Amino acid sequence: MRIDSVRLVAVGSTNPVKIAAVRAVLGPLAPHAVFEGVGVASNVADQPFGDEDTIRGARTRAEAARVALDADLGVGIEGGCVETTDGMRTCAWAAAVDRDGVHGTGGSLAMPLPASVARDIRAGAELGHAMDALVQQHNTKHGAGAVGILTGGLVDRQRAYEVLVTYAVAPWLTPEYWP
Numbered sequence: 001m002r003i004d005s006v007r008l009v010a011v012g013s014t015n016p017v018k019i020a021a022v023r024a025v026l027g028p029l030a031p032h033a034v035f036e037g038v039g040v041a042s043n044v045a046d047q048p049f050g051d052e053d054t055i056r057g058a059r060t061r062a063e064a065a066r067v068a069l070d071a072d073l074g075v076g077i078e079g080g081c082v083e084t085t086d087g088m089r090t091c092a093w094a095a096a097v098d099r100d101g102v103h104g105t106g107g108s109l110a111m112p113l114p115a116s117v118a119r120d121i122r123a124g125a126e127l128g129h130a131m132d133a134l135v136q137q138h139n140t141k142h143g144a145g146a147v148g149i150l151t152g153g154l155v156d157r158q159r160a161y162e163v164l165v166t167y168a169v170a171p172w173l174t175p176e177y178w179p
Contacts, residue, residue: 001072001098003172006030010071011037012061015142018077021161025169026073036071040064042078047126051091054080055105058095066097073098075168077161081113081121088118090127090146094164098172106167109147109160117146 009026011019019037026033041064042048042057057078066074079092093107113121120130128141135149145157171178 001100001102001172002175003029003169004031006033006072008069008071008073009033009035010065010069010074011035012040012042012058012065012074012076013037014039017142017145017158018161021077021158022075022165024158025162025165026075029173033072036069038065038068040068040076042076044078047121048078048080050080050082051093051107054078054091055093055095055107058093058107059097059103059105062095062097062103066099073172075165077164079109079127081118081127082110086112087115088113088121092161092164094161094168096165096168096172102171102178104168104171106164106170108164108167111147111150113146114150 011022014037023035040061043060044053044057048054048057058076061076062074075096077094082089082091089110089112092109095105097103117130117134127146131140131146147160148156
């Protein structure tokens, strides 16, 4: 599938930040495409731990969204946390899949979390709720998110997700390298 032939892109979320990130990356490449978000299950915990679970969540969302809307391309974005010897860090992954089963995955967004946030997550909170408690706001994951808050706005959540989505769609950007 050529990226410029895509007519419908299904994003496996109704989060406006995730939909906007996918649109920002793919809109110029697929100028006739419509972008729709759809709520689908990730089939991982609400707060995934480790890169493997987070990747699985992103792939599941991409596949489920593509099927749910019978789209040319499905994209899923999933955020998680990883325990390291230095404490807890974030991770985020994007996955894309087309009708022919071609898929790509891209990730990063690895940054340390404050001890109080890590403690809340270990106690069962999702990262978004732990960040809400830290800054005493509501629903920060639909705005700046942890990355925006913890970088003092230097990096915003949408821009960070745009990089992940770009990595995930590499097989369609340079198909000559992906037999």
